[in-house]
Amino acid sequence: VADQEAALDKEIPIPDPARFRPAAPLQGEADAVRDAARLLSEAQKPVIVADYLGRNNEAVLSLVELADLLAMPVIDLGARLNFPNTHPLNLTGKNKELIGDADVILGLDVMDLFGALVRHDAATHSSAPAIKPGCKVIHVTVADLAARGWTTDFQELAPVDLPITASTRVFLPALIEEIRKQGKFSRSVVEERRRALAVQHDEIRARWQGELKKRWSERPISPPRLAHEVWEAIKRESWLLVAGGFRNWPSRLWDWDKPGLYLGGYGGGGLGYAPGASVGASLIHRGKGTICVNLQRDGDLLYTTSALWTAANTGVPLLTVMTNNRLYYNDVEHQEKVAIARGRPVENKLVGMQMEKPPVDFANLARSFGIFGEGPITEPDKIRPALDRALNVIKKEGRPALVDVVIQAI
Known part of the structure:
Protein backbone atom coordinates (compact mmCIF):
# COMPACT_ATOMS: atom_id res chain seq x y z
CA VAL A 1 0.00 0.00 0.00
CA ALA A 2 1.36 3.39 -0.92
CA ASP A 3 2.24 5.68 1.97
CA GLN A 4 -0.56 8.10 1.17
CA GLU A 5 -3.10 5.24 1.50
CA ALA A 6 -1.80 3.88 4.81
CA ALA A 7 -3.95 4.30 7.93
CA LEU A 8 -2.65 6.70 10.58
CA ASP A 9 -1.56 4.84 13.70
CA LYS A 10 -1.41 7.94 15.92
CA GLU A 11 -2.76 11.45 16.17
CA ILE A 12 -0.88 14.05 14.14
CA PRO A 13 -0.10 17.16 16.20
CA ILE A 14 -1.19 20.44 14.60
CA PRO A 15 1.30 23.31 15.06
CA ASP A 16 0.06 26.44 16.80
CA PRO A 17 -0.57 28.94 13.95
CA ALA A 18 0.07 31.86 16.31
CA ARG A 19 3.74 30.91 16.27
CA PHE A 20 3.93 31.31 12.49
CA ARG A 21 2.26 34.67 11.99
CA PRO A 22 3.97 37.28 9.79
CA ALA A 23 6.22 39.89 11.32
CA ALA A 24 4.94 43.40 11.98
CA PRO A 25 5.13 45.66 8.91
CA LEU A 26 8.38 47.57 8.54
CA GLN A 27 8.32 51.24 9.56
CA GLY A 28 10.63 53.93 8.24
CA GLU A 29 13.21 55.64 10.43
CA ALA A 30 11.95 58.62 12.42
CA ASP A 31 14.39 60.98 10.69
CA ALA A 32 13.13 59.83 7.29
CA VAL A 33 9.52 60.46 8.32
CA ARG A 34 10.44 63.97 9.47
CA ASP A 35 12.39 64.75 6.31
CA ALA A 36 9.60 63.52 4.06
CA ALA A 37 7.03 65.57 5.98
CA ARG A 38 9.16 68.71 5.68
CA LEU A 39 9.82 68.30 1.96
CA LEU A 40 6.16 67.73 1.15
CA SER A 41 4.92 70.53 3.41
CA GLU A 42 7.29 73.09 1.90
CA ALA A 43 6.79 72.00 -1.71
CA GLN A 44 4.91 74.28 -4.08
CA LYS A 45 4.10 71.57 -6.61
CA PRO A 46 4.24 68.17 -4.89
CA VAL A 47 3.13 65.08 -6.81
CA ILE A 48 2.37 61.55 -5.58
CA VAL A 49 3.03 58.54 -7.83
CA ALA A 50 1.52 55.24 -6.61
CA ASP A 51 1.84 51.78 -8.14
CA TYR A 52 1.48 48.71 -5.86
CA LEU A 53 0.29 50.55 -2.75
CA GLY A 54 -3.26 49.33 -3.42
CA ARG A 55 -2.35 45.80 -2.36
CA ASN A 56 -3.48 46.98 1.06
CA ASN A 57 -6.87 48.67 1.42
CA GLU A 58 -5.79 50.57 4.53
CA ALA A 59 -2.93 52.14 2.61
CA VAL A 60 -5.36 53.44 -0.02
CA LEU A 61 -7.45 55.16 2.66
CA SER A 62 -4.31 56.67 4.18
CA LEU A 63 -3.21 57.93 0.77
CA VAL A 64 -6.55 59.69 0.33
CA GLU A 65 -6.06 61.34 3.73
CA LEU A 66 -2.51 62.41 2.86
CA ALA A 67 -3.47 63.81 -0.53
CA ASP A 68 -6.37 65.73 1.02
CA LEU A 69 -4.18 67.13 3.78
CA LEU A 70 -1.78 68.94 1.41
CA ALA A 71 -3.92 68.95 -1.76
CA MET A 72 -1.40 66.85 -3.66
CA PRO A 73 -2.25 65.39 -7.08
CA VAL A 74 -2.00 61.62 -7.35
CA ILE A 75 -0.87 59.68 -10.42
CA ASP A 76 -2.07 56.08 -10.27
CA LEU A 77 0.23 53.85 -12.34
CA GLY A 78 -2.35 51.09 -12.17
CA ALA A 79 -0.63 48.00 -10.77
CA ARG A 80 -3.51 48.06 -8.28
CA LEU A 81 -6.32 50.48 -7.49
CA ASN A 82 -4.20 52.95 -5.56
CA PHE A 83 -6.47 56.01 -5.45
CA PRO A 84 -10.17 56.52 -6.27
CA ASN A 85 -10.56 57.79 -9.82
CA THR A 86 -13.59 59.84 -8.76
CA HIS A 87 -11.53 61.85 -6.27
CA PRO A 88 -10.78 65.43 -7.43
CA LEU A 89 -7.07 64.97 -6.66
CA ASN A 90 -6.71 61.99 -9.01
CA LEU A 91 -4.92 63.48 -12.00
CA THR A 92 -3.95 60.25 -13.73
CA GLY A 93 -3.82 61.17 -17.39
CA LYS A 94 -1.69 64.28 -16.88
CA ASN A 95 1.36 62.27 -15.83
CA LYS A 96 3.84 63.96 -18.14
CA GLU A 97 2.85 67.51 -17.25
CA LEU A 98 2.67 66.93 -13.51
CA ILE A 99 5.94 65.04 -13.24
CA GLY A 100 7.72 67.58 -15.43
CA ASP A 101 6.55 70.50 -13.29
CA ALA A 102 6.93 68.94 -9.81
CA ASP A 103 9.39 70.18 -7.20
CA VAL A 104 8.88 67.14 -4.92
CA ILE A 105 7.74 63.68 -6.02
CA LEU A 106 6.60 61.03 -3.53
CA GLY A 107 6.76 57.53 -5.01
CA LEU A 108 4.79 54.84 -3.20
CA ASP A 109 5.55 51.20 -4.00
CA VAL A 110 6.60 52.04 -7.56
CA MET A 111 8.10 48.96 -9.19
CA ASP A 112 9.76 50.82 -12.07
CA LEU A 113 10.48 54.26 -10.64
CA PHE A 114 13.02 55.01 -13.35
CA GLY A 115 10.45 54.37 -16.06
CA ALA A 116 7.92 56.58 -14.32
CA LEU A 117 10.28 59.55 -14.19
CA VAL A 118 11.76 59.54 -17.70
CA ARG A 119 10.63 60.11 -21.27
CA HIS A 120 11.39 56.92 -23.18
CA ASP A 121 11.88 56.44 -26.92
CA ALA A 122 10.98 52.81 -27.63
CA ALA A 123 12.47 52.86 -31.13
CA THR A 124 15.93 53.97 -30.05
CA HIS A 125 15.81 52.55 -26.50
CA SER A 126 16.91 55.95 -25.23
CA SER A 127 15.50 57.94 -22.35
CA ALA A 128 15.76 61.43 -20.89
CA PRO A 129 14.75 62.72 -17.46
CA ALA A 130 11.15 63.90 -17.29
CA ILE A 131 11.68 65.75 -14.01
CA LYS A 132 13.22 69.19 -13.83
CA PRO A 133 16.62 69.84 -12.21
CA GLY A 134 16.33 70.25 -8.46
CA CYS A 135 13.18 68.17 -8.09
CA LYS A 136 13.43 66.06 -4.93
CA VAL A 137 12.38 62.41 -5.16
CA ILE A 138 11.15 60.38 -2.18
CA HIS A 139 10.44 56.68 -2.60
CA VAL A 140 8.76 54.49 0.01
CA THR A 141 8.83 50.74 -0.66
CA VAL A 142 9.86 47.37 0.74
CA ALA A 143 10.62 46.02 -2.73
CA ASP A 144 14.35 46.52 -2.19
CA LEU A 145 14.25 43.67 0.31
CA ALA A 146 13.05 41.27 -2.37
CA ALA A 147 15.74 42.04 -4.95
CA ARG A 148 16.67 39.02 -7.06
CA GLY A 149 18.14 40.63 -10.16
CA TRP A 150 19.51 43.98 -11.20
CA THR A 151 17.15 44.52 -14.14
CA THR A 152 14.25 42.07 -14.00
CA ASP A 153 12.89 43.43 -10.73
CA PHE A 154 13.52 47.15 -10.98
CA GLN A 155 14.52 47.98 -14.56
CA GLU A 156 17.10 50.79 -14.50
CA LEU A 157 18.11 52.19 -11.12
CA ALA A 158 16.40 55.52 -10.44
CA PRO A 159 18.12 58.37 -8.56
CA VAL A 160 16.28 59.03 -5.28
CA ASP A 161 16.99 61.81 -2.77
CA LEU A 162 15.19 60.18 0.14
CA PRO A 163 14.87 56.37 -0.11
CA ILE A 164 12.71 54.91 2.66
CA THR A 165 12.41 51.18 3.28
CA ALA A 166 8.99 50.84 4.85
CA SER A 167 5.53 49.39 4.42
CA THR A 168 3.31 52.12 3.00
CA ARG A 169 0.48 50.83 5.20
CA VAL A 170 2.24 51.95 8.38
CA PHE A 171 4.41 54.70 6.92
CA LEU A 172 1.60 56.89 5.59
CA PRO A 173 -0.23 57.31 8.93
CA ALA A 174 3.09 58.25 10.55
CA LEU A 175 3.80 60.73 7.75
CA ILE A 176 0.36 62.32 8.10
CA GLU A 177 0.83 62.68 11.85
CA GLU A 178 4.27 64.27 11.37
CA ILE A 179 3.00 66.75 8.76
CA ARG A 180 0.28 67.88 11.15
CA LYS A 181 2.77 68.06 14.00
CA GLN A 182 5.24 70.20 12.04
CA GLY A 183 2.48 72.48 10.73
CA LYS A 184 4.76 73.95 8.05
CA PHE A 185 2.26 74.08 5.20
CA SER A 186 0.24 77.14 4.24
CA ARG A 187 -3.49 76.46 4.37
CA SER A 188 -4.23 79.20 1.86
CA VAL A 189 -1.72 77.74 -0.60
CA VAL A 190 -3.15 74.26 -0.08
CA GLU A 191 -6.73 75.41 -0.70
CA GLU A 192 -5.76 77.35 -3.81
CA ARG A 193 -3.95 74.28 -5.12
CA ARG A 194 -6.95 72.09 -4.30
CA ARG A 195 -9.31 74.24 -6.36
CA ALA A 196 -6.95 74.32 -9.35
CA LEU A 197 -6.39 70.57 -9.29
CA ALA A 198 -10.12 69.84 -9.07
CA VAL A 199 -10.64 71.76 -12.30
CA GLN A 200 -7.93 69.71 -14.00
CA HIS A 201 -9.48 66.48 -12.68
CA ASP A 202 -12.83 67.38 -14.21
CA GLU A 203 -11.13 68.21 -17.51
CA ILE A 204 -9.47 64.79 -17.61
CA ARG A 205 -12.74 62.97 -16.90
CA ALA A 206 -14.50 65.03 -19.56
CA ARG A 207 -11.76 64.17 -22.04
CA TRP A 208 -12.31 60.45 -21.55
CA GLN A 209 -16.07 60.85 -21.96
CA GLY A 210 -15.46 62.86 -25.11
CA GLU A 211 -13.29 60.07 -26.49
CA LEU A 212 -16.06 57.58 -25.77
CA LYS A 213 -18.62 59.73 -27.57
CA LYS A 214 -16.32 60.23 -30.55
CA ARG A 215 -15.69 56.49 -30.94
Whole structure:
Protein backbone atom coordinates (compact mmCIF):
# COMPACT_ATOMS: atom_id res chain seq x y z
CA VAL A 1 0.00 0.00 0.00
CA ALA A 2 1.36 3.39 -0.92
CA ASP A 3 2.24 5.68 1.97
CA GLN A 4 -0.56 8.10 1.17
CA GLU A 5 -3.10 5.24 1.50
CA ALA A 6 -1.80 3.88 4.81
CA ALA A 7 -3.95 4.30 7.93
CA LEU A 8 -2.65 6.70 10.58
CA ASP A 9 -1.56 4.84 13.70
CA LYS A 10 -1.41 7.94 15.92
CA GLU A 11 -2.76 11.45 16.17
CA ILE A 12 -0.88 14.05 14.14
CA PRO A 13 -0.10 17.16 16.20
CA ILE A 14 -1.19 20.44 14.60
CA PRO A 15 1.30 23.31 15.06
CA ASP A 16 0.06 26.44 16.80
CA PRO A 17 -0.57 28.94 13.95
CA ALA A 18 0.07 31.86 16.31
CA ARG A 19 3.74 30.91 16.27
CA PHE A 20 3.93 31.31 12.49
CA ARG A 21 2.26 34.67 11.99
CA PRO A 22 3.97 37.28 9.79
CA ALA A 23 6.22 39.89 11.32
CA ALA A 24 4.94 43.40 11.98
CA PRO A 25 5.13 45.66 8.91
CA LEU A 26 8.38 47.57 8.54
CA GLN A 27 8.32 51.24 9.56
CA GLY A 28 10.63 53.93 8.24
CA GLU A 29 13.21 55.64 10.43
CA ALA A 30 11.95 58.62 12.42
CA ASP A 31 14.39 60.98 10.69
CA ALA A 32 13.13 59.83 7.29
CA VAL A 33 9.52 60.46 8.32
CA ARG A 34 10.44 63.97 9.47
CA ASP A 35 12.39 64.75 6.31
CA ALA A 36 9.60 63.52 4.06
CA ALA A 37 7.03 65.57 5.98
CA ARG A 38 9.16 68.71 5.68
CA LEU A 39 9.82 68.30 1.96
CA LEU A 40 6.16 67.73 1.15
CA SER A 41 4.92 70.53 3.41
CA GLU A 42 7.29 73.09 1.90
CA ALA A 43 6.79 72.00 -1.71
CA GLN A 44 4.91 74.28 -4.08
CA LYS A 45 4.10 71.57 -6.61
CA PRO A 46 4.24 68.17 -4.89
CA VAL A 47 3.13 65.08 -6.81
CA ILE A 48 2.37 61.55 -5.58
CA VAL A 49 3.03 58.54 -7.83
CA ALA A 50 1.52 55.24 -6.61
CA ASP A 51 1.84 51.78 -8.14
CA TYR A 52 1.48 48.71 -5.86
CA LEU A 53 0.29 50.55 -2.75
CA GLY A 54 -3.26 49.33 -3.42
CA ARG A 55 -2.35 45.80 -2.36
CA ASN A 56 -3.48 46.98 1.06
CA ASN A 57 -6.87 48.67 1.42
CA GLU A 58 -5.79 50.57 4.53
CA ALA A 59 -2.93 52.14 2.61
CA VAL A 60 -5.36 53.44 -0.02
CA LEU A 61 -7.45 55.16 2.66
CA SER A 62 -4.31 56.67 4.18
CA LEU A 63 -3.21 57.93 0.77
CA VAL A 64 -6.55 59.69 0.33
CA GLU A 65 -6.06 61.34 3.73
CA LEU A 66 -2.51 62.41 2.86
CA ALA A 67 -3.47 63.81 -0.53
CA ASP A 68 -6.37 65.73 1.02
CA LEU A 69 -4.18 67.13 3.78
CA LEU A 70 -1.78 68.94 1.41
CA ALA A 71 -3.92 68.95 -1.76
CA MET A 72 -1.40 66.85 -3.66
CA PRO A 73 -2.25 65.39 -7.08
CA VAL A 74 -2.00 61.62 -7.35
CA ILE A 75 -0.87 59.68 -10.42
CA ASP A 76 -2.07 56.08 -10.27
CA LEU A 77 0.23 53.85 -12.34
CA GLY A 78 -2.35 51.09 -12.17
CA ALA A 79 -0.63 48.00 -10.77
CA ARG A 80 -3.51 48.06 -8.28
CA LEU A 81 -6.32 50.48 -7.49
CA ASN A 82 -4.20 52.95 -5.56
CA PHE A 83 -6.47 56.01 -5.45
CA PRO A 84 -10.17 56.52 -6.27
CA ASN A 85 -10.56 57.79 -9.82
CA THR A 86 -13.59 59.84 -8.76
CA HIS A 87 -11.53 61.85 -6.27
CA PRO A 88 -10.78 65.43 -7.43
CA LEU A 89 -7.07 64.97 -6.66
CA ASN A 90 -6.71 61.99 -9.01
CA LEU A 91 -4.92 63.48 -12.00
CA THR A 92 -3.95 60.25 -13.73
CA GLY A 93 -3.82 61.17 -17.39
CA LYS A 94 -1.69 64.28 -16.88
CA ASN A 95 1.36 62.27 -15.83
CA LYS A 96 3.84 63.96 -18.14
CA GLU A 97 2.85 67.51 -17.25
CA LEU A 98 2.67 66.93 -13.51
CA ILE A 99 5.94 65.04 -13.24
CA GLY A 100 7.72 67.58 -15.43
CA ASP A 101 6.55 70.50 -13.29
CA ALA A 102 6.93 68.94 -9.81
CA ASP A 103 9.39 70.18 -7.20
CA VAL A 104 8.88 67.14 -4.92
CA ILE A 105 7.74 63.68 -6.02
CA LEU A 106 6.60 61.03 -3.53
CA GLY A 107 6.76 57.53 -5.01
CA LEU A 108 4.79 54.84 -3.20
CA ASP A 109 5.55 51.20 -4.00
CA VAL A 110 6.60 52.04 -7.56
CA MET A 111 8.10 48.96 -9.19
CA ASP A 112 9.76 50.82 -12.07
CA LEU A 113 10.48 54.26 -10.64
CA PHE A 114 13.02 55.01 -13.35
CA GLY A 115 10.45 54.37 -16.06
CA ALA A 116 7.92 56.58 -14.32
CA LEU A 117 10.28 59.55 -14.19
CA VAL A 118 11.76 59.54 -17.70
CA ARG A 119 10.63 60.11 -21.27
CA HIS A 120 11.39 56.92 -23.18
CA ASP A 121 11.88 56.44 -26.92
CA ALA A 122 10.98 52.81 -27.63
CA ALA A 123 12.47 52.86 -31.13
CA THR A 124 15.93 53.97 -30.05
CA HIS A 125 15.81 52.55 -26.50
CA SER A 126 16.91 55.95 -25.23
CA SER A 127 15.50 57.94 -22.35
CA ALA A 128 15.76 61.43 -20.89
CA PRO A 129 14.75 62.72 -17.46
CA ALA A 130 11.15 63.90 -17.29
CA ILE A 131 11.68 65.75 -14.01
CA LYS A 132 13.22 69.19 -13.83
CA PRO A 133 16.62 69.84 -12.21
CA GLY A 134 16.33 70.25 -8.46
CA CYS A 135 13.18 68.17 -8.09
CA LYS A 136 13.43 66.06 -4.93
CA VAL A 137 12.38 62.41 -5.16
CA ILE A 138 11.15 60.38 -2.18
CA HIS A 139 10.44 56.68 -2.60
CA VAL A 140 8.76 54.49 0.01
CA THR A 141 8.83 50.74 -0.66
CA VAL A 142 9.86 47.37 0.74
CA ALA A 143 10.62 46.02 -2.73
CA ASP A 144 14.35 46.52 -2.19
CA LEU A 145 14.25 43.67 0.31
CA ALA A 146 13.05 41.27 -2.37
CA ALA A 147 15.74 42.04 -4.95
CA ARG A 148 16.67 39.02 -7.06
CA GLY A 149 18.14 40.63 -10.16
CA TRP A 150 19.51 43.98 -11.20
CA THR A 151 17.15 44.52 -14.14
CA THR A 152 14.25 42.07 -14.00
CA ASP A 153 12.89 43.43 -10.73
CA PHE A 154 13.52 47.15 -10.98
CA GLN A 155 14.52 47.98 -14.56
CA GLU A 156 17.10 50.79 -14.50
CA LEU A 157 18.11 52.19 -11.12
CA ALA A 158 16.40 55.52 -10.44
CA PRO A 159 18.12 58.37 -8.56
CA VAL A 160 16.28 59.03 -5.28
CA ASP A 161 16.99 61.81 -2.77
CA LEU A 162 15.19 60.18 0.14
CA PRO A 163 14.87 56.37 -0.11
CA ILE A 164 12.71 54.91 2.66
CA THR A 165 12.41 51.18 3.28
CA ALA A 166 8.99 50.84 4.85
CA SER A 167 5.53 49.39 4.42
CA THR A 168 3.31 52.12 3.00
CA ARG A 169 0.48 50.83 5.20
CA VAL A 170 2.24 51.95 8.38
CA PHE A 171 4.41 54.70 6.92
CA LEU A 172 1.60 56.89 5.59
CA PRO A 173 -0.23 57.31 8.93
CA ALA A 174 3.09 58.25 10.55
CA LEU A 175 3.80 60.73 7.75
CA ILE A 176 0.36 62.32 8.10
CA GLU A 177 0.83 62.68 11.85
CA GLU A 178 4.27 64.27 11.37
CA ILE A 179 3.00 66.75 8.76
CA ARG A 180 0.28 67.88 11.15
CA LYS A 181 2.77 68.06 14.00
CA GLN A 182 5.24 70.20 12.04
CA GLY A 183 2.48 72.48 10.73
CA LYS A 184 4.76 73.95 8.05
CA PHE A 185 2.26 74.08 5.20
CA SER A 186 0.24 77.14 4.24
CA ARG A 187 -3.49 76.46 4.37
CA SER A 188 -4.23 79.20 1.86
CA VAL A 189 -1.72 77.74 -0.60
CA VAL A 190 -3.15 74.26 -0.08
CA GLU A 191 -6.73 75.41 -0.70
CA GLU A 192 -5.76 77.35 -3.81
CA ARG A 193 -3.95 74.28 -5.12
CA ARG A 194 -6.95 72.09 -4.30
CA ARG A 195 -9.31 74.24 -6.36
CA ALA A 196 -6.95 74.32 -9.35
CA LEU A 197 -6.39 70.57 -9.29
CA ALA A 198 -10.12 69.84 -9.07
CA VAL A 199 -10.64 71.76 -12.30
CA GLN A 200 -7.93 69.71 -14.00
CA HIS A 201 -9.48 66.48 -12.68
CA ASP A 202 -12.83 67.38 -14.21
CA GLU A 203 -11.13 68.21 -17.51
CA ILE A 204 -9.47 64.79 -17.61
CA ARG A 205 -12.74 62.97 -16.90
CA ALA A 206 -14.50 65.03 -19.56
CA ARG A 207 -11.76 64.17 -22.04
CA TRP A 208 -12.31 60.45 -21.55
CA GLN A 209 -16.07 60.85 -21.96
CA GLY A 210 -15.46 62.86 -25.11
CA GLU A 211 -13.29 60.07 -26.49
CA LEU A 212 -16.06 57.58 -25.77
CA LYS A 213 -18.62 59.73 -27.57
CA LYS A 214 -16.32 60.23 -30.55
CA ARG A 215 -15.69 56.49 -30.94
CA TRP A 216 -19.17 55.29 -30.01
CA SER A 217 -20.18 53.72 -33.33
CA GLU A 218 -16.79 52.63 -34.66
CA ARG A 219 -16.41 49.22 -36.28
CA PRO A 220 -14.59 47.12 -35.29
CA ILE A 221 -15.84 47.94 -31.81
CA SER A 222 -13.74 50.54 -30.01
CA PRO A 223 -12.17 49.80 -26.60
CA PRO A 224 -13.95 52.70 -24.87
CA ARG A 225 -17.33 51.50 -26.16
CA LEU A 226 -16.75 47.98 -24.86
CA ALA A 227 -15.52 49.28 -21.49
CA HIS A 228 -18.61 51.49 -21.25
CA GLU A 229 -21.00 48.64 -22.05
CA VAL A 230 -19.43 46.38 -19.43
CA TRP A 231 -19.69 49.18 -16.86
CA GLU A 232 -23.35 49.80 -17.65
CA ALA A 233 -24.03 46.09 -17.21
CA ILE A 234 -22.28 45.67 -13.84
CA LYS A 235 -22.42 49.05 -12.10
CA ARG A 236 -25.53 48.18 -10.07
CA GLU A 237 -24.01 44.86 -9.01
CA SER A 238 -21.44 44.14 -6.36
CA TRP A 239 -18.46 43.80 -8.71
CA LEU A 240 -14.72 43.25 -8.79
CA LEU A 241 -12.35 43.58 -11.74
CA VAL A 242 -10.11 40.58 -11.16
CA ALA A 243 -7.97 40.87 -14.30
CA GLY A 244 -7.59 42.97 -17.40
CA GLY A 245 -6.59 46.63 -17.31
CA PHE A 246 -7.77 46.95 -20.95
CA ARG A 247 -5.41 49.83 -21.74
CA ASN A 248 -6.80 51.81 -18.77
CA TRP A 249 -10.32 52.23 -20.15
CA PRO A 250 -12.04 50.81 -17.04
CA SER A 251 -10.09 53.20 -14.82
CA ARG A 252 -11.10 56.07 -17.10
CA LEU A 253 -14.80 55.30 -17.52
CA TRP A 254 -15.87 53.24 -14.50
CA ASP A 255 -16.30 54.58 -10.96
CA TRP A 256 -13.44 53.20 -8.89
CA ASP A 257 -14.53 54.84 -5.67
CA LYS A 258 -13.26 52.48 -2.97
CA PRO A 259 -10.24 50.25 -2.34
CA GLY A 260 -9.96 46.73 -3.65
CA LEU A 261 -12.10 46.97 -6.80
CA TYR A 262 -9.20 46.10 -9.13
CA LEU A 263 -6.71 43.33 -8.45
CA GLY A 264 -4.06 44.39 -10.94
CA GLY A 265 -2.57 43.45 -14.25
CA TYR A 266 -0.06 41.11 -15.76
CA GLY A 267 3.11 42.22 -14.01
CA GLY A 268 5.71 41.52 -16.65
CA GLY A 269 3.16 41.02 -19.42
CA GLY A 270 3.25 37.26 -18.97
CA LEU A 271 0.95 35.42 -21.36
CA GLY A 272 -1.46 33.03 -19.66
CA TYR A 273 -1.83 35.06 -16.46
CA ALA A 274 -5.43 36.25 -16.52
CA PRO A 275 -7.39 32.97 -16.89
CA GLY A 276 -5.88 31.33 -13.82
CA ALA A 277 -5.65 34.54 -11.80
CA SER A 278 -9.30 35.40 -12.43
CA VAL A 279 -10.50 31.94 -11.40
CA GLY A 280 -8.38 32.02 -8.26
CA ALA A 281 -9.59 35.49 -7.31
CA SER A 282 -13.21 34.48 -7.94
CA LEU A 283 -13.10 31.44 -5.67
CA ILE A 284 -13.31 33.51 -2.50
CA HIS A 285 -16.43 35.29 -3.80
CA ARG A 286 -18.61 32.23 -4.37
CA GLY A 287 -21.96 32.67 -2.68
CA LYS A 288 -21.34 36.33 -1.80
CA GLY A 289 -23.27 37.95 -4.63
CA THR A 290 -20.19 39.54 -6.20
CA ILE A 291 -19.66 39.48 -9.95
CA CYS A 292 -15.99 38.98 -10.78
CA VAL A 293 -15.06 40.48 -14.15
CA ASN A 294 -12.15 39.41 -16.33
CA LEU A 295 -11.45 41.55 -19.40
CA GLN A 296 -9.63 38.76 -21.17
CA ARG A 297 -7.11 39.15 -23.98
CA ASP A 298 -7.54 36.57 -26.72
CA GLY A 299 -3.90 35.54 -27.08
CA ASP A 300 -3.52 35.31 -23.31
CA LEU A 301 -6.41 32.86 -22.96
CA LEU A 302 -4.90 30.51 -25.54
CA TYR A 303 -2.00 29.90 -23.17
CA THR A 304 -4.21 28.72 -20.27
CA THR A 305 -7.49 27.45 -21.68
CA SER A 306 -7.63 24.74 -19.01
CA ALA A 307 -8.60 27.48 -16.54
CA LEU A 308 -12.02 27.51 -18.19
CA TRP A 309 -12.61 23.95 -17.01
CA THR A 310 -11.52 24.91 -13.50
CA ALA A 311 -13.96 27.83 -13.57
CA ALA A 312 -16.82 25.54 -14.60
CA ASN A 313 -15.83 22.84 -12.12
CA THR A 314 -15.71 25.24 -9.17
CA GLY A 315 -18.75 27.32 -10.16
CA VAL A 316 -17.07 30.68 -9.67
CA PRO A 317 -19.10 33.88 -10.29
CA LEU A 318 -16.84 34.90 -13.17
CA LEU A 319 -17.81 36.99 -16.18
CA THR A 320 -15.10 36.72 -18.83
CA VAL A 321 -15.37 39.34 -21.56
CA MET A 322 -13.06 38.65 -24.47
CA THR A 323 -11.27 41.77 -25.71
CA ASN A 324 -10.64 39.93 -28.93
CA ASN A 325 -8.54 41.74 -31.54
CA ARG A 326 -7.48 38.46 -33.18
CA LEU A 327 -3.86 39.54 -32.85
CA TYR A 328 -0.85 39.27 -30.62
CA TYR A 329 -0.92 43.05 -30.77
CA ASN A 330 1.80 43.73 -28.22
CA ASP A 331 4.25 42.10 -30.62
CA VAL A 332 2.69 43.86 -33.62
CA GLU A 333 3.38 47.24 -32.02
CA HIS A 334 6.93 46.26 -31.22
CA GLN A 335 7.62 44.87 -34.69
CA GLU A 336 6.28 48.04 -36.31
CA LYS A 337 8.60 50.23 -34.25
CA VAL A 338 11.58 48.00 -35.00
CA ALA A 339 10.75 47.92 -38.72
CA ILE A 340 10.62 51.71 -38.87
CA ALA A 341 13.84 52.09 -36.90
CA ARG A 342 15.68 49.58 -39.13
CA GLY A 343 14.18 50.57 -42.47
CA ARG A 344 12.36 47.28 -42.99
CA PRO A 345 8.90 46.70 -44.57
CA VAL A 346 6.31 47.74 -41.98
CA GLU A 347 3.67 45.43 -43.50
CA ASN A 348 5.68 42.44 -42.22
CA LYS A 349 4.65 43.34 -38.68
CA LEU A 350 1.65 40.99 -39.00
CA VAL A 351 3.62 37.89 -39.94
CA GLY A 352 2.81 35.20 -37.39
CA MET A 353 0.71 37.57 -35.30
CA GLN A 354 -2.85 37.19 -36.67
CA MET A 355 -5.45 34.66 -35.54
CA GLU A 356 -7.92 34.89 -38.41
CA LYS A 357 -7.46 31.82 -40.64
CA PRO A 358 -9.43 30.49 -38.92
CA PRO A 359 -10.52 32.85 -36.12
CA VAL A 360 -10.74 31.22 -32.70
CA ASP A 361 -14.33 30.46 -31.68
CA PHE A 362 -14.06 31.42 -28.02
CA ALA A 363 -17.78 31.00 -27.32
CA ASN A 364 -17.73 27.38 -28.47
CA LEU A 365 -14.45 26.86 -26.63
CA ALA A 366 -16.13 28.05 -23.43
CA ARG A 367 -19.16 25.83 -23.99
CA SER A 368 -16.90 22.82 -24.52
CA PHE A 369 -15.61 23.35 -20.98
CA GLY A 370 -19.11 23.72 -19.51
CA ILE A 371 -19.22 27.53 -19.42
CA PHE A 372 -21.98 29.68 -20.88
CA GLY A 373 -20.56 31.15 -24.09
CA GLU A 374 -21.82 33.79 -26.50
CA GLY A 375 -20.28 35.49 -29.52
CA PRO A 376 -18.40 36.53 -31.51
CA ILE A 377 -20.08 39.93 -31.21
CA THR A 378 -19.12 42.46 -33.87
CA GLU A 379 -21.91 45.05 -33.54
CA PRO A 380 -21.67 47.58 -30.67
CA ASP A 381 -25.40 47.56 -29.94
CA LYS A 382 -25.38 43.81 -29.34
CA ILE A 383 -22.83 43.93 -26.52
CA ARG A 384 -25.16 44.90 -23.67
CA PRO A 385 -27.89 42.29 -24.33
CA ALA A 386 -25.23 39.57 -24.45
CA LEU A 387 -23.72 40.78 -21.18
CA ASP A 388 -27.14 40.81 -19.52
CA ARG A 389 -27.76 37.21 -20.60
CA ALA A 390 -24.36 36.19 -19.25
CA LEU A 391 -24.98 37.91 -15.92
CA ASN A 392 -28.34 36.17 -15.65
CA VAL A 393 -26.62 32.78 -16.03
CA ILE A 394 -24.06 33.64 -13.35
CA LYS A 395 -26.66 34.86 -10.86
CA LYS A 396 -29.43 32.33 -11.45
CA GLU A 397 -27.57 29.19 -12.52
CA GLY A 398 -24.33 29.65 -10.60
CA ARG A 399 -22.26 29.10 -13.73
CA PRO A 400 -19.41 31.24 -15.10
CA ALA A 401 -19.97 32.90 -18.46
CA LEU A 402 -17.89 34.13 -21.38
CA VAL A 403 -18.85 36.77 -23.95
CA ASP A 404 -16.59 37.08 -27.00
CA VAL A 405 -16.39 40.65 -28.37
CA VAL A 406 -14.33 41.42 -31.47
CA ILE A 407 -12.61 44.79 -31.07
CA GLN A 408 -10.10 47.05 -32.74
CA ALA A 409 -6.40 46.32 -32.47
CA ILE A 410 -5.07 47.60 -29.15
